[in-house]
Amino acid sequence: MMPTDTKRSIFFVSDHTGLTVEALGHSLMARFEELSVRYETVPFINSTSKARELLQRVNQAALQDGKRPIVFSSITNPEILAILNSANARVLDLFKTYLAELEQELGQASSSRVGRYHGIVDLARYQQRMQAIDFALATDDGIGLSNYQDADIVLVGVSRAGKTPTCLYLGMQYGIRAANYPLADDDFERLALPEELVPFHNQLFGLTIDPLRLQQIRQERKPNSYYASLKQCEFEVKQAEKLFASKGIRFLNVTASSIEEITAGIMQMAGLERG
Amino acid sequence: MMPTDTKRSIFFVSDHTGLTVEALGHSLMARFEELSVRYETVPFINSTSKARELLQRVNQAALQDGKRPIVFSSITNPEILAILNSANARVLDLFKTYLAELEQELGQASSSRVGRYHGIVDLARYQQRMQAIDFALATDDGIGLSNYQDADIVLVGVSRAGKTPTCLYLGMQYGIRAANYPLADDDFERLALPEELVPFHNQLFGLTIDPLRLQQIRQERKPNSYYASLKQCEFEVKQAEKLFASKGIRFLNVTASSIEEITAGIMQMAGLERG
Numbered sequence: 001m002m003p004t005d006t007k008r009s010i011f012f013v014s015d016h017t018g019l020t021v022e023a024l025g026h027s028l029m030a031r032f033e034e035l036s037v038r039y040e041t042v043p044f045i046n047s048t049s050k051a052r053e054l055l056q057r058v059n060q061a062a063l064q065d066g067k068r069p070i071v072f073s074s075i076t077n078p079e080i081l082a083i084l085n086s087a088n089a090r091v092l093d094l095f096k097t098y099l100a101e102l103e104q105e106l107g108q109a110s111s112s113r114v115g116r117y118h119g120i121v122d123l124a125r126y127q128q129r130m131q132a133i134d135f136a137l138a139t140d141d142g143i144g145l146s147n148y149q150d151a152d153i154v155l156v157g158v159s160r161a162g163k164t165p166t167c168l169y170l171g172m173q174y175g176i177r178a179a180n181y182p183l184a185d186d187d188f189e190r191l192a193l194p195e196e197l198v199p200f201h202n203q204l205f206g207l208t209i210d211p212l213r214l215q216q217i218r219q220e221r222k223p224n225s226y227y228a229s230l231k232q233c234e235f236e237v238k239q240a241e242k243l244f245a246s247k248g249i250r251f252l253n254v255t256a257s258s259i260e261e262i263t264a265g266i267m268q269m270a271g272l273e274r275g
Numbered sequence: 276m277m278p279t280d281t282k283r284s285i286f287f288v289s290d291h292t293g294l295t296v297e298a299l300g301h302s303l304m305a306r307f308e309e310l311s312v313r314y315e316t317v318p319f320i321n322s323t324s325k326a327r328e329l330l331q332r333v334n335q336a337a338l339q340d341g342k343r344p345i346v347f348s349s350i351t352n353p354e355i356l357a358i359l360n361s362a363n364a365r366v367l368d369l370f371k372t373y374l375a376e377l378e379q380e381l382g383q384a385s386s387s388r389v390g391r392y393h394g395i396v397d398l399a400r401y402q403q404r405m406q407a408i409d410f411a412l413a414t415d416d417g418i419g420l421s422n423y424q425d426a427d428i429v430l431v432g433v434s435r436a437g438k439t440p441t442c443l444y445l446g447m448q449y450g451i452r453a454a455n456y457p458l459a460d461d462d463f464e465r466l467a468l469p470e471e472l473v474p475f476h477n478q479l480f481g482l483t484i485d486p487l488r489l490q491q492i493r494q495e496r497k498p499n500s501y502y503a504s505l506k507q508c509e510f511e512v513k514q515a516e517k518l519f520a521s522k523g524i525r526f527l528n529v530t531a532s533s534i535e536e537i538t539a540g541i542m543q544m545a546g547l548e549r550g
Binding site for chain 1 (some may be wrong): 295
């Protein structure tokens, strides 16, 4: 008997890292509710022998699941694609339609031998991203003040509002040099910016967060501490937001947002361009 | 007179972060050679008024460039899309074709009100990614050995081979807990693993790099030092590779690879699955 209520297999297949096909495939799948699926990313399918191995696995998944898999593909090599297309699966070729349209619009043939988006296409730009990661590490949590003059942006906010991963992602994804500085009790009492930040007023950007969420995060870090108490979280958030408002510092509430959403929001609000 | 040899404008338009449409758009554009274009990402186009503002900018770019822009769009709201489609531009709708195909295959209508791939769709999974970033920071460069027991992978290699950004990206993109430990003179002389790493033999993964490239990187860091000399770089890389081979440690040469390529390669070679 065929199994009937197992998960359906979804493959993201690429001849390179698979990041693009994963992003588009997941974005599309996210538009459907209550799916019972399992995802698998298969990168570096850059030879017919690898494609034939994959073909077997896809066909086996079809048998095991009792449903044909869905294969999202960004393969452009016709020989490799032909093997994939022979699978007992619904193959969605993410490149074909658009490459044809772009060839027409740009008036030139596409080539699979040119650069790849997730490779080192532009060395200077790639190095800028790597240097921006170094920069974020060297200026994390108020350290490395002597480097702040090179900052594209300086994030401020209460402890555990998500400043560090935001700075790292700004560097990694956008090549933006982001420093971060924690606001502390002294700043809240005085309702003034730390002296050190005054020269960087134009680079400042605030992160704020719902006090209840902040409490949860701090509770995991330092259970039952004063630092993690709701009272303290409420006080700090209220004072931080007052400070942002009084100093004209743009800020974003990150409570319900992912790092990707926070950084895209900062890029837009601060008018930053990819480094 | 119309300008004729200016850059053509390419817009990546999204009602959310724009990361997916950027990735696919850039991947497609990377297949064309010698383009004279300028890119602009426009996230959060989630209202008709924002769409109308954008429409004006796209039409203005068409006039200024003397060529109609290309607009990559992942907008699904029909009203917003209609405004975009009225632009003097070639609009490539990256979702339409595939959503229709998926609706047919999955037997259900798609909805724009469900989760977004770059949002916090799955809180547990999102927190795992954030914790993996914390883990990478807490176990960077040989620190935090007491946490190594929770590592999915431990990267080893010479100083400046790219271990730190690789660990951060493994956490950020894949939710993988990656520690890293530098190999040093003592290890090269003895041709043995640091004692501390012996219990984690199964998690070890090596990074290696071309000595000439390593010299360039170190030279930027510590100009004209012994550490940055070609002789020292050659010695360290040779010994590190010997060590990997003699201990059966899988390794990857990162010289010509981006962080995205390195991490996708590690995920595959080490048989890791997204956290």
